[in-house]
């Protein structure tokens with residue numbers, strides 16, 4: 301078994317509901333405090349999307365996990381949202397929420413917060429309804445494959461790429477991290493936009509019984525990786541984890557937010 305296969309094996313114990321409880325409820329998702337890491341993430345995504353440049357037909361989310369928050373500011377500028385993950389348990393968690401089935405995670409505080417950020421007076425129920433309508437597919441992905449979504453998705457087939465906390469958490473080392481970045485950027489049209497959120501200097505995280513290994517990356521490593529992947533950085537922001545945000549489920553020290561654009565290949 302090689303190192304990528306070992307990572308895949310470690311994910312067999314991944315528990316989506318435990319993962320959601322670890323990271324997507326207070327204190328990390330405390331909407332009463334602008335200092336919470338989730339308020340920072342949603343602000344970064346909102347401010348980038350509010351500039352009006354990030355739009356097109358298809359937006360693809362790589363390594364969605366069981367979460368949707370990463371798409372709440374970007375989805376309305378696209379006709380089609382494709383969500384993806386390596387694990388069927390995560391894809392099933394997303395499908396159940398999209399079908400409004402019982403016993404799924406309550407994302408309403410997130411919709412309410414994004415509506416507040418946008419200040420258009422839109423009801424959160426309306427935004428939630430639109431989001432459910434816009435997500436057309438929830439499909440498998442593997443960032444370690446040259447074609448992460450399989451042969452159906454040729455290179456240069458999407459207008460915007462989103463990925464949050466995936467690459468560093470599924471790559472055994474920096475070489476695999478770099479190759480995975482190039483694999484997913486290969487899906488992006490030239491000049492396509494990339495909204496990327498990730499963990500800085502994290503070496504592990506918990507998701508129920510699973511303890512997953514993470515390749516620790518620094519701001520400089522992320523910037524260098526984007527350059528090698530032929531992406532131009534439009535915005536690079538970081539958040540340092542405060543003591544209140546350190547809840548014992550990982551050893552992450554900070555979060556990065558990137559808005560990047562794939563270079564034109566002319």
Ligand SMILES: Nc1ncnc2c1ncn2[C@@H]1O[C@@H](CSCCNC[C@@H]2Cc3ccc([N+](=O)[O-])cc3CN2)[C@@H](O)[C@H]1O
Pocket residue numbers: 308311314323328337338362363364365366385386387390441442443444464465466469470499502505545550552555
């Ligand atoms: N080969 C693969 N291709 C695509 N996806 C794959 C592959 N392997 C696994 N996956 C898929 O990727 C995974 C994505 S979840 C990764 C979690 N990353 C670490 C965690 C996240 C987190 C969240 C929030 C905060 N915070 O402070 O607010 C901090 C942190 C830091 N810890 C998972 O869905 C798996 O199913």
